[in-house]
Structures are given as structure tokens and as C-alpha cells.
Amino acid sequence: MRRRASISGDDDGKTENKPIVIGADAAPFKFELSQLVEMRISDEWGEVKARAQYADGENQYLIHYKAADGRATTEWFGESMLEATEDARHPGCPVFAFMKLP
Known part of the structure; x- marks a missing residue:
């Protein structure tokens, strides 16, 4: 949560209240939940x-995948x-995991 504070300043005889953002701006997430991704x-x-967002580090993602040795595993x-895994028929489009609807 960001905190905003207002201060008054004198700029050419005009008094203006400008919001000041206190806190870190976190980087936006690059990948969505349920999106398929590949390990580089x-x-x-x-x-x-x-996914997890940190003030002083890069975004982290919990990925559920089949490891090279055949085990199903989940790691950050x-x-x-x-x-991002892309659809070969539609380059640039992300691919999402299949969900069974009720």
C-alpha cells in the first residue's frame, strides 16, 4: 500500500499541493497465473x-512442471x-493451462 502526503511549495508565487509517493514502486508481473512458461x-x-512481488528484488513465480527426470515438481x-510459451499458430500470444469448467 502506498502512502501519499501533500506538501505546499511556492512556485512563482503560486501555492500548489503535489502528492508525493512514499514507498517503492514494484515492477509489474510479466506472467499471469495459469500461464505456461519455459525455463531458459x-x-x-x-x-x-x-507469484510474489518484492520491493528489493525481481518478481518470483511458483512453477509446477515435469522435471527432466520425470518427476512432477513445484519450485520458485x-x-x-x-x-512465455507462445502458440505456434499465433506468435506473440501467451498460452494458458487447460481448466475443466463445471
Whole structure:
């Protein structure tokens, strides 16, 4: 949550109240929940299950994926370690995990 404070300043004889943002501006998330992503350093890919935003570090994503040894696993990865999986028929479009509707 950002806190805003107003201060008065004298600018060419005019008094103006300007909001000041106190706190860090966090980077926006690059990936959405349920989006499919690929690990940059391997051929592994998985689904974004959760994400975390930090004031002093890069965004983190909890990825559920099938590891190279065949195990299903879930681990946190930094945003810089991931790439979006794209639809080959529609370059640039992200791919999302399948959800069974009720």
C-alpha cells in the first residue's frame, strides 16, 4: 500500500499541493497465473501457480512442471529465468493451462 502526503511549495508565487509517493514502486508481473512458461536454461516448461512481488528484488513465480527426470515438481523461479510459451499458430500470444469448467 502506498502512502501519499501533500506538501505546499511556492512556485512563482503560486501555492500548489503535489502528492508525493512514499514507498517503492514494484515492477509489474510479466506472467499471469495459469500461464505456461519455459525455463531458459532447460527444455522444461510448466504452469504459473503463484507469484510474489518484492520491493528489493525481481518478481518470483511458483512453477509446477515435469522435471527432466520425470518427476512432477513445484519450485520458485525468478522472472529472468522464465520465458512465455507462445502458440505456434499465433506468435506473440501467451498460452494458458487447460481448466475443466463445471
